[in-house]
Amino acid sequence: MTAPTSEPETGAVAASATASTQLPRRSGTFLWTTARRAGAALVTLWIALTIAFALGRLSGDPTATILGPMASQDQRDALRVELGLDRPLLVQYLDYLGGIITGDLGSSLQFYQPNTTLILDRLPFTLQLVGAGMLIAVLVGVPLGVLAATREGTWWDRASSALALLGQSVPVFWLGMMLVLLFAVELGLLPAGQSGSLKHLVLPAFTMSLYPMAHVARLTRAAMSEVLREPYIDGARARGLTTGAIVWHHAFKNASLPVLTIVVLQAGALLSGAVAVEYVYSWPGLGQLALQAIQFRDFPLVQAIVVFGAVVFVLLNQLVDIFHAVIDPRLR
Template sequence: MTASLTESTPAKGTPAKGFSPRAARLRRAGARLVTLFASLFIALTMAFALGRLSGDPTTNILGPTAAPDQREALRQQLGLDRPLLVQYFDYLKGVFTGDLGDSLQFYQPNTTMIFDRVPFTLQLVAGGMLLAILIGVPLGVLAATREGTWWDRAASTVALLGQSVPVFWLGMMLVVLFAVKLGWLPAGQSGTPKHLVLPALTMSLYPMAHIARLTRASMSEALSEPFIDSARARGISRVRVVWRHAFKNALMPVLTIVVLQTGILLSGAVAIEYVYSWPGLGQLALQAVQFRDFPLVQAIVVFGAVVFVCLNLIVDVIHSVVDPRVR
């Protein structure tokens, strides 16, 4: 009995029969792709449902005094008189063929309008994330290497404030201080690098807090590992121990949160773009919602969902490249 059990049980650390490492990687990649496509499908369905629940767009197009026959003619022209299921399948067909429809407000293809606004949002996201990384990572490392001191408490307080302060309030306060009182920077719009300073600073606050807190937690865990004690015992300098050994092992969660926060900022910069009148994707989404331009709202949501799914795939690729345990 014992011998048969021993022969049928695979040795520890070796893959079971029929499950090679390559097959395991393929199974994991397939499961991840299925999850991502399911998330994308749910987001597309929610975009369609919310667009239809936002109200009748003919009121904004024709005005409240339009005759019922005019409204009905416009509904037929827009295809809103067809069964909801037919509209849904037409919508999915357009998404997968790259046709996101035309705007009811601007009378232009939604895809063209989105790609016209994306460069402005990318400038804002790039500037905000650069500031968030340059401030958040050193802040988290400083707090982890001086755990329990006033440096740690000060860094934790800054991170907590970054997650608590509303970005629209911060944006208005920065405008009052640097644009109205001091006159150093423009209050809004775009065009020069000076116009980017205040919006990027406002956008950097929330991801900076997340990056600082996660960096501190990851660094604290890495600094408590036995290999750090071994490195110190060999006489390696403190700076090299922190940045070459500990930070390298704490880098994976930080990279993950940076990529995911980039996706969140790319699709959620509405408040900041509104405060600073920044002509980006968030400003366009706000105008579409106010006008009940549901094809444009749906197109923006589809774009944001696709970007977020792609960034999740990038995170998986980074995990596979950086972390040998995943490989």
């Protein structure tokens, strides 16, 4: 006769079988979610590239800008043939997508250089500006948001909320001009523009930091306020932990996920949209290059800059998803 199996052993076997069946299911769900997000990112990138192509063709005929108003129609037609603008629009679009896939972003009509070379030459200046701006935004915005959350309802909270609202409302170009008038013209403390030293970076970096600083402060306050109401925070207080340990070692760790998300996304937005700041301070970055390309109707260069910005923004979105899965085990 076979001995009867005990109930604990049966429960252990059942639990083991359940875990073994759930593990592949969870793994498959995670892979399917990752593939779906990657597909959505590719569709978003394709839409952005298509819009860039359409806007480049709607900007006007670049031959008039290149040859000048005194050029004849025959000269313009010859240049259109040389640039490939005489071909059907669909053929131009397919060649444009094919060049992006192979890494060929074309050549500039204004500088007579490959667009990739021009972008890589200006990229370090924009990265320097964006990095300094985001560093200021995080160093000021995070403590400001934490202070507002821990002193909710007090004048500290109202003051930080007012500063955050002001940072989101002030136009960047107006702030840049006011800072130039104050610190460069009136006080003579800092350079008015250009690049070259740390002093040249102070004003444009602070101007760049104000808008993301307001976002970081408001989101940090909201996330911290929600976490500080959790039951485990009351348990930490009951165990006699100090306020600093509760706020920074317990609450802020759980509130850091949305803050990290907004920091990465704001960095991508600044990287692809630093036109106004670079124009005000004559900063030789991608924004200044984009303005020069637009004024010259250099649509291959404009398209290349838009493509670069779109690729960076989509990759940063994917990076945020990966960070979420690494930080929060529930998402895995």
